[in-house]
Every structure is written in C-alpha cells, then in structure tokens.
Amino acid sequence: MNADNSEIAVLGLGYVGCVTAACLASLGYRVFGIDRDPHKVESVMSGCAPFYEPGLEELVRQGVAAGSLSASSSADGLMSADIALVCVGTPSEKNGNLGLAQLRRAVEEIGSHAARRSKPLIVAIRSTVFPGTCEEVVLPVFQDHPGVRVVSNPEFLREGSAVQDFVEPALVVVGGFDENAVRRVAGLYASLGVAPRLMSLRAAEMIKYASNAFHAVKISFANEIGALSERLGIDSQEVMSTLCQDVRLNISPAYLKPGFAFGGSCLPKDLRALVYRTGHLDLKLPLVESAMTSNEQHLKRAIEAVLDLPAQRIGVIGLAFKENTDDLRESPVVTLLEHLIGKGRDVRVFDPHIRLDAIYGSNRNFILETIPHIGRLLCSLDLVLSWADHLVLAQKQSPEIMQQIRGSGIPMMPVVQCSLQSTRAVHAGSEVRR
Secondary structure, three states, X not given: OOOOOOEEEEEOOXXXXXXXXXXXXXXOOEEEEEOOOHHHHHHHHOOOOOOOOOOHHHHHHHHHHHOOEEEEOOOHHHHOOOEEEEOOOOOEOOOOOEOOHXXXXXXXXXXXXXXXXXXXXXXEEOOOOOOOHXXXXXXXXXXXXXXXXXEEOOOOOOOOOHHHHHHOOXXXXXXXXXXXXXXXHHHHHHHHOOOOEEEOHHHHHHHHHHHHHHHHHHHHHHHHHHHHHHHOOOOHHHHHHHHOOOOOOOOOOOOOOOOOOOOOOOHHHHHHHHHHHHHHOOOOOHHHHHHHHHHHHHHHHHHHHHHOOOOOEEEEEOOOOOOOOOOOOOOHHHHHHHHHHHOXXXXXXXXXXXXXXXXXXXXXXXXXXXXXXXXXXXOOHHHHHHHOOEEEEOOOOOHHHHHHHHHHOOOEEOHHHOOOOOEOOOOOOOOOOO
C-alpha cells in the first residue's frame, strides 16, 4: 500500500502505460488513464487488458473493481492529479529519428490544464526519448507555469514479462533538476524494495538508450559467436554459457545466448534513433552502428537455412517478435515469412497469443501492410501439425506445446536457438511426411 494519497494520471494506455497504471493501482494509488483510443479506454473500464500481457488483465480487473483504476478519453482528470506519467509512443520516422508527435500532443494537453490548476504538478516522462528532449520539447511548454516540475522516469519493462518487471524491478531511475520532484516520483516505487537511482535529467533519458543499445549489442554478439562456433563444429551453447559465468564485470547473463534475430518496438527503433542522432554530432559508434547490420545478417542466415530445407510445406511456430506477447511490430518472423512466400514456399503459422480480431492500431497496421493475407496463414497448432512437412520454431513455447510438437514426429528447425541444422522432433528414423 502506498504511503501517500497521490493521485496519478497516466497518459497513454499502450504496453507501458497500461502496465504502469494497473501496477500503481495495485500498490494503492488512485490512478486514471488517459488515451485517445476508445478501444483501450473501454477495455480498461470493462476490467479487461487492451492487449495480451501475462498477469495484466487480473490487475486491471482488480483495480477497476476496487475503484483505484479508471480510464477516459478526456484529460479532465489532470485537474486533480499530483503526478502525470507520460507513456505515449515515440515511433521511428522514416529517417530513423524519433517521432515525437504523440509526446508533444500529450505535453500540450497537460499544459492546457496547468493554468487552471491550484496545486503543483509533477510531469514524469516514461516514454523513451533522446537526451535533451525534456529540456527542448517538454520544459518550454511549462515555462509560464511555475507550479509544474518535469522529471524523466524511464521504464525498463519487457513485453511478455512487464508486470513482473514492474513489481520486481532491477532498476528504478528518476532524473531532473528539482530534487523534491525527483524524490516524489521515486517514492511511487518505494514499496517495491529497490533503491532508486536519482540522477540528472539527461542522464536519466540516456540510461534507457544505453540499456537498450547494450541489450541489442549483447544479442548480436552472442549470435555472431554462435554462428562462428557452429561453422567450426563447436557447441555454441557451451561457449556462451561458460562466458556468462563471469558476472563480476557487470555482464548480465540476460540475452547472452545464441538466438533468433531481435525485433519488436524498442530495440530496432532506439538503435536507429541513436545512430541518427550521433551522426548529427559527427560521432561514430562502430559497434552500435553495426548491431543492426549484424542482426540483418543473422536473420539472412536463418532465412537461407530455412529455404534450404527439403520441404515445400513449412509450419512456422511463433509470429510475434518474442514469446509471451502479441506485438508483431518489426518481428523478424514476419521478414522470414515474406522471404518464404516470395520463394514459393507454402507456409502456415501458429502463435498461441495472436488473434487478428483482437489486434488493432499500429500493431494491426504493421502486419496487414506487410503481409495482407496473414489471416489465411494463421492456423491452429493441430492444423499446422497435420499439414506441415517441416517445422520452424521461431519462439520458445510452453512445455505443453513442445510436447505436442515433439509427439508429431515432424522434423523441426529451432531457429530460436540459432541452430541452423534440422533436428528430428522424434526418433532419427522418422520420415518427413509428404
């Protein structure tokens, strides 16, 4: 239970905002979400999560039932809020720079209410923004509102485990010019048992980019070592698991396993923005700049390996960019499907969390623009297993699903483990079904 009576407004009810709102409500705060999308608002008010995320729907249902969580398309709730958490999207523009249209709109909406408020307000930016954005974009909006303080409070939530990451944080970061405002926002997470890092405004903005860039580099590094090891006939898992035992130099075991290409709405977007911005500073970051190229090459190797399969009918297990999410944006599996279809392969796809009728917004637009006929490719697991000559495992699956796959006897290529050689799901003597 929270130690104060702060009322919190959360602007944006996407993957970050809805998780943030529901989790804060579960800690005892009075939280109201604000979003222009009526579907998200209606979902929350009916006690449902607007997208799939393990554990989220239960928190939303409990929060709404307890009266600690509500949502609206109107921003009138800003009038009584003590803290406004901005969790809107900052998608990539065509040139790789961050798109700040949603951030500007949210901040201007807060500003339009600030003049009519009678008490102070802290505006905390949780959206991923390039260092300097708070000073250049956010603070100018409130220059005539002395009661408003601005801080950066970046999120470190992974889709698929976002609720757990919130309630069991490894890192809480708040930065800003006003010490009282920084400590007030850090206090929101006091009951979670982690000492917050209080820092400068730009450092707080930068830490998210540093973290995401490091995660992306770790994935590419492990994949390159994995590809080289396999070429040499060495067990790449043995090499990397041994490397991960050295954790004294701030190297986390997380992501340090050879796997499929990275994707999703964070790593590719933030790398592009980082490369774009550092280029304008005449600063070269060779390792960071090469991460996307390395990822593309790793994806290319996987695509070539799948195309080399002696099979016409290929079943792909997993469509989202990672397990335990329905986010399809920049999923490497989508690129894989494009190449398979373009080369004339028959493809069927199974993903336990993908329902086209439940996907909307940028997520739905991305998949329909990339593969308009995706609806004809998505099938039940039973149908895929009764139809395919060969399976491509693009995501980790539950033990129950893996048991069913192994029991089918269909040869399987687990590209999720960067194993670019086909393996049998059952005994080596099993024949490929035609």
